[in-house]
Amino acid sequence: MATLQTPTGFTMDNSGRRIVVDPVTRIEGHMRCEVNVDSNNVIRNAVSTGTMWRGLEVILKGRDPRDAWAFVERICGVCTGCHALTSVRAVEDALGIRIPKNAHLIREIMAKTLQWHDHVVHFYHLHALDWVNPVNALKADPKATSELQQMVSPSHPMASAGYFRDVQARLKKFVESGQLGIFKNGYWSNPAYKLPPEADLMAVTHYLEALDFQKEIVKVHTVFGGKNPHPNYMVGGVPCAINMDGDGAAGAPLNMERLNFVRQRLLEAYEFSKNVYIPDVIAIASFYKGWLHGGGLSGINVMDYGDYEKVPYDHSTCQLPGGVILNGNWNEVHPIDPRDPAQVQEFVTHSWYTYGDDSKGLHPWDGVTQAKFELGPNFKGTKTDIQELDERAKYSWIKAPRWRGHACEVGPLARYILAYAQGVDYVKGQVDESLGRFNALAGTNLTPKQALPTTIGRTLARALEAHYCAKMMLDDFDALIANIKAGDRATANVEKWDPKTWPAECKGVGTVAAPRGGLGHWIKIKNGKIENYQCVVPTTWNGSPRDPKGNIGAFEASLMNTPMERPDEPVEILRTLHSFDPCLACSTHVMAPDGGELARVTVR
Template sequence: MSVINTPNGYRLDNSGKRVVVDPVTRIEGHMRCEVNLDENNVIVNAVSTGTMWRGLEVILRGRDPRDAWAFVERICGVCTGCHALTSVRAVEDALDIKIPPNAHLIREMMAKTLQVHDHVVHFYHLHALDWVNPVNALKADPKATSSLQAVVSPHHPMSSPGYFRDVQTRIKRFIESGQLGPFKNGYWDNPAYKLSPEADLMAVAHYLEALDLQKEFVKLHTVFGGKNPHPNYLVGGVPCAINMDGDMSAGAPLNMERLNFVFARIQEMVDFNKNVYVPDVIAIASFYKKQLWGGGLGALSVMDYGAYPKVNYDKSTDQLPGGVILNGNWDEIYPVDPRDPEQVQEFVDHAWYSYPDETKGLHPWDGITEPNYKLGPNAKGTSTNIEELDEEAKYSWIKAPRWKGHAVEVGPLSRYTLAYAHGVDYVVEQVNRSLAGFNQLAGTNLDAKTALNSTIGRTLARALESEYCGDMMVDDWNELISNIKNGDTSTANMDKWDPSTWPKEAKGVGTTAAPRGALGHWIRIKDGKIENYQCVVPTTWNGSPRDPAGNIGAFEASLMGTPVERADEPVEILRNLHSFDPCLACSTHVMSEDGEELANVKVR
């Protein structure tokens, strides 16, 4: 390849030093990344690879569509619930099933709980160590750390010098034990880490607090869905009844005691978002004010189907409106229609799948998931021990989704870019307030587009969405209580549960604002069984390989132009990729290392 110019504006040069990161850790699934560095250690070529095949679309063929949610929910153990919600929405769309308002509100609270839980876990436990140096925290002055927190998050109750001294002692004992766990193999002497010792100590303290709280948040799933991970869902509504006069022994999981318990968990999320999570991201970002790289397609070419509908999944009531922005033009927002075969298409000319004509993309209703694993002629190594991939050939288990042929980024940053451009008041206020705080701490004067189009902006958008979801859940809970007080206790519509009421053939689509971005499931039903099922997930969009036109996806674009302090300690690569919260388990479509068939499942 040497040097090529891509249609979406990137100049790729694979003649420089090749750096391979395999696996990329602290994500869900299996991922490999290869980059080329120029003489200044700046990334000039990027190759992002999903290294496993999922195959659930194949498993679902011939099954009862009412059971699909239970299978697709197992795609991932982190974004638990969003695939089930999207699946039941797709089936309900195909069969024209309207769910009761209470079911909609309960589903929304479950979905928003997932957002908060996933975003908090992502930042503190998967992404923070790209910015925070726990070893450096041992040098901190606990009194100065307490003073710092008084500036950053003055309403957080755990902020005394004694508290931070105790945390510092715990860190010291942990490190001296030699059992470093999540801190093992870190690049702790790398100059790419910029926080002061006090900021590091504050962030590690909140890392530990988040560990305790995240298990409390998901208890909402156990109340409404019976368990977590993988709470229960139901085509037609939710699998929990309301009986305000009964107790738990009467068999009704929802009474006032349970609903008050839910509200207490929601309030915990609201408080942590406002007092800890959002202030931490702004404060940490201010130390990296000179490193506003990694935006790629973010805030410039973005897409979302729309998020958080208020009434019965009516897209006209989305609180975060969807759309597409291309090439940074925030003044023109294109509408998105997941049913349109010319809009959402998946390509496989650089993915390990086969199409009859690989120059053309397929809409998910017509999607084909046929594995075809083979390395390109210029790859180095073997099929079971790859040394270097050939990006001119097939190089990933991830397909390449495109919107009308355009590579776009999806995720919280995309939702927030669209909402800001649409003028959603809550989002505009959030972004402007956060940006003012960042500019004050960093001594900068950045506008929204400049700040958001970066790895830092992508991380901030995730925190702001978590804050918004917490606030929206308060409204959802109040509306549910109001419905119950008015005598409405319905949580399911079973009018079309019997397959004899279904048409001979039907097709539907469900979309959801998953934690990592725009999620869509497409289903075809024939004679009461699933004829075809396709999932196009956020990491498929973001982690896609190149398409027939040569466009690169969001992961690869975010890496371009990123400077690396040390080629053998590429923490900057991890920062960029982790900011997307990649879920390769969702995006890749299980084979043995030699590619032979492992199982043959027949459905009767």
């Protein structure tokens, strides 16, 4: 290639040294990343590859649309529930079903519980180790750690020097045993790590606290959905009956005792994100104040469908409004319509699929999932031992979604940029207050437009969204109790459950603000069966390969121009890729009924 200018202004140059990260770990699914670095070890080209084949849409053809949620929910075990919710919304949209208010509120609590849980687990157990050196925590002074904790979060009750001393002793025993477990194979001597020992000890302590609490918050799903992961949903509402005076038996699990249990978990989540999660992100970021890399497309094009409606079926009441921002212009937000065939389209020019004419894009209602594995003429290695991919040809099992031809970033950062630009008071207050705390700690004077479109900004947006979800869950809970007290016990609308009431042909779309970004499912129903089903997931948007115009996806764009301390220890690559919380299982997957062969791909 050697040098290529992309339409979004990135200059790609693959003439330098090639660094391959395969597999990218601490994500869901299988991913490969290749970059080229120049003589100064700055990334000048990036190639993001999904290395699993996607084919779930094929298994759904001919099935009952009321069952689709149970299949697509198992796309992933991490973002559990969001695919099910998107699916039932798509089917209800196609059939014209309106769910009861109680069902809407319960679904909202379940969705936000997932959001909160996913964000906390992502930061502490998948992403924090890109910033935090647990081995360095052994050098910390517990008294100084306590002082740091009380400075960044004075409301957190677990902040004594003795508490941190006990955690440090546990960690010391763990490290000295020679069995580092989850901390094994880290690049702990890499100078890319900037935290002082006291900050490392504080963060590792909260890693353990989050590990303990994350198993409690998911119990909300077990109350409303029967289990976690993969809680139960249903077309027309939720499958849990309300009996405030009952004991939870006879198919009526929602009584006052269970609801009080849920409320307590929601309060605990609110306190944790307020006193631990957000302060940790701000404190850690302040020690990396000069590391403002990784923005990529977030400083140019962002997209979300909008979600968290206060009033069911009224998208204008979304508490995180949707839209599209192009060319970094926060003063203009373009409306988004997932039904419009000219807006959302998927391309396969550089994906291992074929449309026949691979230069065109397809709207998901007309989507095709037909595999075509072939490597470009300039790849290096063998087909069973690839050393370097050829990005001028097909190189990923991920398709390339575009909004009116534009590559966009999706995710919590996109939602927060859109909400901030559209003047959502709560979001503006969160961002301005957090950035003020960061600037005070770091001695900087960054504006939201400077700070948010970065790897650190992407991480902060996820923390702020978790806390916003905790607040909204408490509001939803109060509204649910008020509605029940008013005498409404309905949790499902089954008027159109019988396929005999359905039209011969119909189609629908469901969207959700999934933890990793805007999620959409499109369905066509004919004679009571699924004729076509397509999922366009957040990691498909962010992890997409190039399109016919040469636009690169968000993963690739985020790595551009990032300096690396030691290219053979790619902390910086992992740091930025992890900030998206990639889910390759969602964006690329394959299933077949009864274990039978769905398709055969021969590699010679």
